[in-house]
Amino acid sequence: MPAPTPLIAGNWKMNGLASSLDEAKAVAAGVGESPARVAICPPSILVYRMSEALAGTSVLVGGQDAHAEDSGAFTGDVSAQMLADAGAKLVIVGHSERRDAYRESDELVARKAQAAQRYGLEPIVCVGETLEQRKAGQALDVVTGQVRGSLPAELKGRPFAVAYEPVWAIGTGLTPTTPEIEEVHVAIRETLKSLFGTSAHSVPILYGGSVKPANAAEILHAREVGGALVGGASLKAADFLAIVRAV
Secondary structure (H helix, E strand, C coil), rough: CCCCCEEEEEEECCCCCCCHHHHHHHHHHHHCCCCCCCEEEEEECCCCCHHHCCCCCCCCEECCCCCCCCCCEEEECHHHHHHHCCCCCCEEEHHHHHHHHHHCHHHHHHHHHHHHHHCEEEEEECCCCCCHHHHCHHHHHHHHHHHHHHHHHHHHCCCCEEEECCCHHCCCCCCCCCHHHHHHHHHHHHHHHHHHHHHHCCCCEEEEEECHHHHHHHHCCCCCCCCEEECCCCCCHHHHHHHHHCC
């Protein structure tokens, strides 16, 4: 089966103002003929403006989260329908920061992924273990369990990605070894195949967790790594483009 098309997605988290759109424009100008799809997920209030700023370029715009419901009395939340209306093409769901700070369960993440696909958004479903779970030898069980619990059956045959982001590596500067990354990514691929059959071969499995220009090439060429979910290094075009060029 052909390998999935790589995806390099930048997660700006709670960073970025209107002036930051210049960084996104610089990314679009510098991507060139990359073999990877490139996306930026800014704060929700910038999704429309970034979509307008990047219109006609190859860089996709995504959201960082979406409510499981289409509309309603959910003050402060943003729906998948709203993101799609603003020009988004993708959305991150189940990021470890959401799972931790907002106590999001696998079941809720699955409902968010369902909402995303209802409105044509490609969900990037995040999974990953804590340091305590890794030290206890539970990493594979935790991650594959999250994959099974967070991916609704409706995704079969539709575009989506899985992002493995060990919680202990996010924003810490720490990264697993290449063999550790490969072990988890292979386990995710096998789980995807058990859930979705042959269509699972087209699903990119991204690595996220302190990805930066210095380590991008080694990570991106590891077995079953089909891209990256990039945090802080996506805020500056020069750093993000260096990661894109490492594919």
